Amino acid sequence: MAPPLSPGSFLDALRDEGLIVVEVGDWEHHNRNHKGPWGPVHGVVIHHTVTSGSARTVQICRDGHAALPGPLCHGVITKDGRVHLVGYGRANHAGLGDPDVLRAVIAEKAPPIDDEATADGNRHFYGFECENLGDGKDPWPAAQLLAIEKVSAALCRRHGWSVRSVIRHLDWQPGKIDPRGIDWLAMRERITARLGHTTPLPPVPTPSRPVVDLSRLIAAAKSDPAKSGTPVTYKGVATVETALVDEGLLAKAYSDGHYGTATKKAMSEWQEECGYRGRKPGQPADGVPGRDSLSRLGKKHGFTVTS
Template sequence: MGSPLSPDRLLAALRAEGVNVIEYGSWRTRDRGTRGAGWGPINGVIVHHTVSSGTDSSVELCYDGYAELPGPLCHGVIAKNGDVYLISAGRANHAGVGDGDVLAAVIDERPAPDPSEGTVDGNAHFYGFECVNLGNGSDPWPPEQLDAIERSAAAICRVYGWSAASVIGHKEWTNQKTDPRGFSMQTMRERIDRRLDHAPSKPVPAPAFEPFPGVDFFRSRPWSPIVTAMGRRLVDEGCSAYAEGPGPQWTVADLRSYAKWQRKQGFSGSDADGWPGRVTWDALRVPKV
């Protein structure tokens, strides 16, 4: 049990555990703090799946929410490549009501009973991580994503001095949910406990990547070394539509190559029109020039 972490402490804890963190939008101030039972005391971590595909659309959904459930819908979105997008440091609409006996077990750090009641507002007590997965039991969980789940949960447990018994799946909080589906939460807790038995991993050095220059930058069809660096990364990722180059002048070949990258990230239709967006740009990791 403890007070919520400040945005800086949350970010530092994740990075100290070796998590590749991407700060998304106004995550430091975006929350649902005026709703429900408030935010805190903090008692644990809940792991979810998004029932969606594609990093960009999943992050946007969790950040914005929808008419029936306003965002943020979690604190971090864990992509299939292991990147963790922070979208809130405050109260988030992720847990909903759950079983008070489960909360008591989490607080005591003992095995939780099967949930049967919905009497406690979990949004006040748990950090939540949404993991990009269709949740159909056949959508794969890449090793990089499972590693990021382990590291993210361990980071929070380490700050508060908890064991992995403080980490549960959404389906272990309420009998109204089935997530996460496709891996064992018990096995994940064993992984987290093994990690907590050792000092945290060294932080992953933050490479010097080009920040997203904005949609208008590309629509102006610029001449820039950023375009060259982007094109080279697209070639490295097997997304080339270049007959020659790439070069510094934005061309149709850049547009077509970037559309291939968007499709590789799971997007289609107007979401794969070739104009770079922030989430796919961050995922491409264009070296700073």
């Protein structure tokens, strides 16, 4: 069991590693702790923001947006290598992920393929968002990569962890691709070297073709977070959202693994492209996935539909 570092110890750990740290407002007290526990912590998750411009990126990560309140991480690593602290405590960054991956991180073993989204990552991981468009073309400057290396090593050093406690968002939550464009094997080697460790790195698993369960996706689409407090979700939501983003129907900012209003509207538009309409004349498609429209989306974007 590893209790989270105090805000002061967290700040000291980063500075002791040689990082340039920018404290943003009341970051020490800005969190989502009213939504659930914070800790024990077991590792670090690295993300990309799908944004450009340091000031805008930091603001979004601190304040969040209509679909996802901030903070969206603990620190923002901008392209100049600075680490902007925007929150501390529970933050909306990791979301629900694979419990088998969590067990692997705790045991410091090679993570399995993430194919489930039921474990609370916001409770158990430090999160760092990195300023990058996430399109595979936006460059990762040397200063930013060095900061990612130092941030990861700093927290591993304080907790006595190895590089196996540092994962990507794509390792944790099905359907995620971040941080896209980083040579992760090279980054893990850099973190290992900084820590002075020589333990061989476990292989990174090769993802298989995603499978989306239609009945579980329908349940997620029909869930009402306003009543339950927690939206119904699972790995298939993120897979479908990624496809809708690629279709240009859903903004990347709303691709968060929860079948919210934006996702339902995007699915409605896809259904209409497939020739479907609402039950009444002039009424749009309802956005609750059906087998035909979902199968067409899967055929185009590389996932299989099952019931």
